[in-house]
Amino acid sequence: MTHPTDRHTDDFDDLDTLLAQARQLTPADLGAADRFLTRRRAARTRSRAGWLTGVLASAALVAGLTVLRPAAQLPGPLPSSAAYDAYQSAWGADW
DSSP states (O other), X not given: OOOHHHHHXXXXXXXXXXXXXXXXXXXXXXXHHHHHHHHHHHHHHHHHHHHHHHHHHHHHHHHHHHHHSOOOOXXXXXXXXXXXXXXXXXXXXXX
């Protein structure tokens, strides 16, 4: 008669054999890994390019709005410099 633990030991041996076979890489596994990594790198490159495009588009939009925005109106005429005031007082108002 067999002992109950002998049956479990045989099951574990079968499982160990199965796991050892699963750990061995085949050419198909290496090809699948290479295809996955190639697609992953391409997706990351597209992701980076999309992010950079978005940043540049935002910067262009802000710059365009800054240039096209009307300038703030100052309350009254621009203040003249002290040299201009001295020159104008020396020559009069109609120089």
